[in-house]
Amino acid sequence: MASNSNPVILIVGRLSGPKNEVILNILRQAPQIFKRFPRARFIVVGGPVKDVHRQVQKENPAVHFEGHQANLKPYYQKATVVIGAGRVALEAMRQKKAVIAIGERTYIGPLGPENVEKAKVTNFGDCWETEVFDWDRLAKDVIALLKDPQRRNKVAQTGHELLKAEYDMKKVYPQMATLYDRVLFESNLSQIHELPILMYHQVLEEEPKLAKFNLHVLTQDLEKQLQFLKRKGFETITFEDLLKKRIPKKPIILTFDDGYENNYDHLFPLLKKYDMKAVIYILADRKAKTNYWDLPEGEAEHQLLRPDQILEMQRSGLVEFGSHSINHVRLNTLKKAAIEKEVAGSKKILEQFLKKPVHSFAYPYGNFNEEIKAITRTAGYTFGLTVKHGPTRFGGDLMEIKRVHMFPHTTMFDFLKKTSCFYLRYRKLSGKEDV
Ligand SMILES: [Zn+2]
Structure with missing residues (x-):
């Protein structure tokens, strides 16, 4: 005593x-x-x-x-x-x-x-x-x-x-268990104080007439953000870099969801210009040519990446591709077998197409639950990406990785705040964690 x-x-x-x-x-x-x-x-x-x-x-x-x-x-x-x-x-x-x-x-x-x-x-x-x-x-x-x-x-x-x-301990403890499962990361990733993972979608030259969900960034703004990251000493990495433990002092991951052709047109040249990397989440359905899933909601139609563009970006070594399912559906509306098809099936299709392992899965609409996470882990992904706001600390659940939302009018000041620990915590406190 x-x-x-x-x-x-x-x-x-x-x-x-x-x-x-x-x-x-x-x-x-x-x-x-x-x-x-x-x-x-x-x-x-x-x-x-x-x-x-x-x-x-x-x-x-x-x-x-x-x-x-x-x-x-x-x-x-x-x-x-x-x-x-x-x-x-x-x-x-x-x-x-x-x-x-x-x-x-x-x-x-x-x-x-x-x-x-x-x-x-x-x-x-x-x-x-x-x-x-x-x-x-x-x-x-x-x-x-x-x-x-x-x-x-x-x-x-x-x-x-x-x-x-x-x-809530029901929430905290499975996350801790995951941590111990992943001893591979323990020694290396726990050194990282915080790894910001930014979430983008489209990269556009000019302000679109119709942008219902505001899921775009202008090329000129993106370029300023990339320059800013360079100045601040951030180094962009991919999930493969994480797995292979190629981890610089100030790592950051840039992610782009849905795989728009404008990523090839406007993002890819910037990556080459600044020698920076990005991870793009594409659908495994190569017949999908546009963001058809957004159209009923009133969003403008945009072309998706063509296979040759995807392979060219991959060959550059600057772009890693992850899976964004086959059909861009809300996974929690599906039965288990259908979820498995979207998650494990898309991995298989993409790996055959890319001839490379696919390490990460971005849940369409950020929609996931415990069952979906378990299926994603079982399918062999190491990382599951949500659209929840927040910092990524690798003491947490790798199937529930949070990202920092980047909006069209994110100013440099916002950007600084978004990549700092304090801002992320502040948002959590003010109850603005989910958008
Ligand atoms: Zn999406």
Whole structure:
């Protein structure tokens, strides 16, 4: 049992990258805390344990680095206070532990009514526009919690209520399970703080007369956006790059749905000009010549890519193709066998045509549910793309990848916001997650 006299401060996080810096900074506060609680212990779970950590342990024998642990439960159970962000904070809250939230970007503090909203939008400190840390306050907050069991209970209660209200465990846990299934990605992709995936459709030279769904971007605007990405140091990648672990420091994925001929006419020249990559989602039905599915809704008719254009783009190495089903139908209106045909069938047809594996599937209309996700995974896709707004963090469900919507009048300022962590969280907070 953790008690006031022998308190255990548990820190969970990987010991590399920005997280490692944060953890080392937390441990620099240890002497202050030991002064007040001479029998306190810090337990750090996460790897890899390197010389710098062994040095800390040598200087402070009450600091223990446990390395990576598959089963965290016993650690949470013996903790008096847990320090962490994201998944760690969620799990600790589930165990009814008092959580001090701190992430890669900012310090949130012990969860209470006054900071619970900030905790949510920042993913417990992992996501914030600038780095803001107050190490002295952290030490004071730890001491205050260790001193006062009632306060600890209140913090644990706030966390537990937040969890119940916001993070439906039925939703969160299958996503975590997926994470562990995909160990392939764990070591590599978890290094990526955030991978923006932008969603476009048509690329047009001029403003169309009829654009019911506003699913276009003007060539000149797209060019400005590509220039902007280059200036900001982003490097465009494809899903194959992700799988082959060719991951630059600031990766971004540009996606274009439906496979319009205007992608060949206006996007492809820009990709060549700036040496950038894109992923285009096409229908497996090569007889489909236009966006016939949009016409009953009153959208203008646009030509789809011809087979020779698709193959030429693929040969350039700048364009990867993914599946957008066979018939562009709402999958949740279909029976299981028909869904399988659209999902697995389109993969087979496209792979025969492209003579390459197809790694990703963009759900038509962004329409999916648990069954559709399971079918997509079983069909052999590694990535399922939704039209949900949000950041892509590879600690989540790869069959439910969110994208950032790009609209015709997205200005450079909007664009900056759209590619920043803060904006994405802000939208979530303001309830504008789905469009
Ligand atoms: Zn579509």
